[in-house]
Amino acid sequence: EAGVVQSPRYKIIEKKQPVAFWCNPISGHNTLYWYRQNLGQGPELLIRYENEEAVDDSQLPKDRFSAERLKGVDSTLKIQPAELGDSAVYLCASSSRAGGYNEQFFGPGTRLTVL
């Protein structure tokens, strides 16, 4: 079974430029998460989707960040415009409520560097 797929794996941009990250969750997983992991820290939740609906976006900086999951499968996270402080690893995870505890499976992440 394929895991969570993320692309690109690395992205280097100049500040004020836009950037987008893509995530394909594990097949059948209805819950999708975007986390940001700053250097030397643990992941922090940005947004959680149940199917197409964003059910927790309280930690998403809405002035420059946006996300979508139009068909309840793939998701895109966008930053526009990017700032120096956005440099981090952006992790996508997915889970399924079926079968008890809904373990979150993480993708490899996209490492963003803003110059």
Added chain:
Amino acid sequence: GQQLNQSPQSMFIQEGEDVSMNCTSSSIFNTWLWYKQDPGEGPVLLIALYKAGELTSNGRLTAQFGITRKDSFLNISASIPSDVGIYFCAGQLAFGNEKLTFGTGTRLTIIP
């Protein structure tokens, strides 16, 4: 955002040694989880704890859910080279409330 306190921040040990690390929170959690993250990869779940006082093992790993529900401990026995990585604890408020609050991580290095 909130991050749980993990200690130690880093550990340098020799192969075969036992390892202990812990995680504390100012808030109560009803589920405690321990993850391992390798370079360039996402975290992978090692152990999940659901009940205060619970002691759970997964091979050479043993974790405990603190009685106060504000802390958790992870032990690794007889460390091997593939144990190298960063270990994160995570707390979850309630089953079904999927938000995870992660710790700051413990980096484990094995000295040859």
